[in-house]
Amino acid sequence: QDVDQLKNQPPSQASMPAKNRMEDTKVYDIPVSDSPILGSKDAAVTIVEFSDFQCSFCIKEHPVLKQVLDEYPGKVRLVFKHFPLDFHKQAPAVHAATKLAYQQKGDDAFWKLYEMILSEPKKLELAVIKIYTQALGLNTAELDKLWSDSKAMTELLKADKELAAKCNVAGTPTIFINGLKLSDRSIEGYRARIDSIFASTQGKVFSRAK
16 A cells, blocks of 8 residues: 555544644653664653654654754654554565664664665565665565565564553554653644753753754
């Protein structure tokens, strides 16, 4: 299913306008040690994104997240969690490839593959993804074996999907900032939440990069 077809799908709660959603005020304990991290590992602010590579809303979130990281250099880190939606039939294989990239070569390989995929978000065919992985020097024989085993792919993504359930994630993208869900995913919403964290912990608002 192509991302353009998403308009025919009922909107998930996580992708509805903020005013139509109930606010989740629980602060969740989200482990990040076994997930790809972009930014300083010692950053005071952690953004966790539960995402789906076949989700049009996740694709639109990408430049917003990049802007946030650019505005708070060294102060904010991004953590990726896999949450391919059931009706996105291409997504599991793509997520499996990125998970394998992370396992084989760490954060750098994951984020490079992530950028490749999001640069051409409609091109999710296995042949295309395999070209990306070859360019990164990944073990493609291991990838082929993984792709041929749907149970193995499910098992590979199981931990993040179980974590999503514990964190009451219903759709994509779902964003947490220091464990608290972000309902207003505009750039202003990100800034307001992040600035409030610095104000409460450091007694001042962090000066964003221009």
